Amino acid sequence: MxxxxxxxxxxxxxxxxxxxxxxxxxxxTDNSEPQPQKIxxxxxxxxxxxxxxxxxxxxxxxxxxxxxxxxxxxxxxxxxxxxxxxxxxxxxxxxxxxxxxxxxxxxxxxxxxxxxxxxxxxxxxxVGVNHTLLVLQAPIIINMSASNGGRAAAGGDIVITCLVAASPVPTVLWSVTRKDRGNERLTEKDADFHVEGNLYSMHIKDLKKEDTGAYYCYALNRLGSHQAETTVVVNGKPQVHVAKTIVNSAVQIKAVLQCAAHEEIRPHIRWYKDGQLIENNMAQYVISTSGSHSNLTVSPAGDADFGTFTCEAENEYGTHNRSIELVQSPVVEDLDVNGPRMTWTVHSHQPLEEMEVQLKSANEDGDWTTINVPLPEASHHRYEVSFTLEDKQLQPGKYMAVVKVKNSKSWGGTNEPAFVTVVYRQNSAHSIRPVYTALSTILMYLLVRML
CATH class of the missing domain: 2.60.40.10 (Immunoglobulins)
Known part of the structure; x- marks a missing residue:
């Protein structure tokens, strides 16, 4: 010492x-007396x-x-x-x-x-004597904090620290409560743990948005325990969603294109027409944005005002976009197959001229078979269609089915086919007629096979 x-x-x-x-x-030397020796x-x-x-x-x-x-x-x-x-x-x-x-x-x-x-x-x-003094204290967490105020980017890192005063040296444990999940203890597979003096830290790498939650530090020794918590929010680039990817309209008919951008940090939303930024002062466009939702109202003055419109959202972590096609051709939606019955919806501001169902064997490289469909009555430029495939003299097997519709401008239709299966049912007179069922309707198929 x-x-x-x-x-x-x-x-x-x-x-x-x-x-x-x-x-x-x-x-x-003559008169001095001897001094006593000091003990x-x-x-x-x-x-x-x-x-x-x-x-x-x-x-x-x-x-x-x-x-x-x-x-x-x-x-x-x-x-x-x-x-x-x-x-x-x-x-x-x-x-x-x-x-x-x-x-x-x-x-x-x-x-x-x-x-x-x-x-x-x-x-x-x-001469001396050494004493050792140990001052005992139940754990007290003086401070718990996360780097960057607890905000991090998806794919990034975060360090959470826990400053503990305790004697004897405490055991420190960590846990997290994520959204829609209970409290879970964190181990070496979840993070890297470090101790320097009375500062305990946890380093989490490659964060995911699901790592957002409340993080806890627990300090324990034989005198007691203490806990603290801090919140971590993992943000990412926005995710843009559009109500419809294709919208039908006509010249002088307004069309409303809708999109929403979801993320904790509210993004900035922009609209583009065929790659060109749409400014608010353009006469044929009106942009209305509220929070994470944005609508673009288009008033087409001519054919050139139709095309690809893109909604783009940006925050400090990146950008994301989705596109909407504004067209004059018919738009087919909600195609569904239930046994021999097919249903779908057509949107068209222009009068319909033709409608057909095209079928092709899913197992062979054959040609498409076209079946004409009667035109239904329109209701506010919306056509509800129900069509049955019974008695169309098709061979049994699995088929791809698409719907094509033509109006006064051009053809339109479904891009993704629906799948139907044609099977035989034998009646009491041993005659054979085709019965149609959706591939996904397994119960119906089993019932038919049992007859």
């Missing part, structure tokens, strides 16, 4: 040495280990013989705190020497007081 150099200077001071330096004394001081207190709870008082003993005339010093933390009863650290008001003793009193002990304390006599051949 280090001591101040001033202590050694005391031993070297000629006024405190064992031999007199006064010339008169040295020359007075070497010893410390009778053995080394001790003290344990005390934080906030309590503790006295460290130092019994010296002979007590009278012996000066003792106290050292701790590589520094001298007392010379006799004189304090050398006036800022440390909790430390004092017990009256008429050489014992050290520590009031309202703190964790920082833990360590080695040495009582040592001030003499040519000093």
């Amino acid at each position: 280090q001591r101040r150099e001033t202590i050694d200077d005391i031993y070297d001071d000629p006024l405190l040495g064992d031999e007199a330096t006064d010339d008169e004394t040295m020359n007075d 070497k001081a010893v410390i009778e207190t053995p080394p001790k280990h003290y344990e005390v709870k934080a906030g309590e008082n503790v006295m460290l003993e130092c019994k010296v013989t002979p007590d009278k005339g012996t000066v003792a010093a106290w050292f701790a933390k590589d520094s001298q705190y007392f010379m006799g009863s004189i304090g050398l650290h006036p800022e440390e008001t909790r430390y004092s020497i017990v009256e008429d003793t050489k014992d050290l009193m520590i009031r309202k002990a703190q964790l920082s007081d833990s360590g080695v304390f040495r009582c040592e006599t001030l003499q040519k051949e000093p």
Whole structure:
């Protein structure tokens, strides 16, 4: 343990040495009387280990013989705190020497007081005793925080720290509660854990949006436990969704194109026409945006005003877009097959001229078979169609089916085919007629096979 150099200077001071330096004394050889030999001081207190709870008082003993005339010093933390009863650290008001003793009193002990304390006599051949002090405290989490305020980008990293005051050294555990999931303990497969002094940290890499949630730090020792939490939000680039990918309209007929961008950080939404940014001052366009929803109203003045419109959303983590085709050709939606019956909806502001169902074997490279469909009545430019394939003299097997519709401008129809299966059912007269069922209607197929 280090001591101040001033202590050694005391031993070297000629006024405190064992031999007199006064010339008169040295020359007075006839009348001087023999001086009594000074007794070497010893410390009778053995080394001790003290344990005390934080906030309590503790006295460290130092019994010296002979007590009278012996000066003792106290050292701790590589520094001298007392010379006799004189304090050398006036800022440390909790430390004092017990009256008429050489014992050290520590009031309202703190964790920082833990360590080695040495009582040592001030003499040519000093003797001393070392005591160890352990201040006990149930864990207290002083601070828990996440880097960047708890906000991170998908695919990025985050570091969560937990500053703990405790003695003995605590066990620290981590957990998380994510959306729609219970509390789950985090282990080495979820994060990298580090300890530096009383600072505990957890490093999570390659974050996903699902990692958003409340993160907990638990500190435990034999005196108690404490917990704290912090929130982590993992953001990503926006995800754009459109109500319809293709919309029918006509010249001088307004069309409303709708999109929504979903993300915690509200994105900035822009619209493009065939790759060109649409400005708010363009006469044929009106943009209405509220929060994460945006509508583009298009008033076509001619054929050139139809085309591909793109809704793009951007935030600090990236961009995403979806496109909508504004067309004058018929738009077919909601194609459904139920047994021999097919249903679909047609949107067209222009009068319909033709409608057909095209069938092709799903197992062969054959030609498409076309079946004409009667034109239905329109209701507000919307046509509801129900068509049955019974008695169309098709061979049994699996077929792809698409719907094609023509109006006064052009043909339109479904892009993705529906699948139908033609099977035979034998009646009591042993005649054969085709029965149609949707491929997905397994129950109907089984019932037919059982007849």
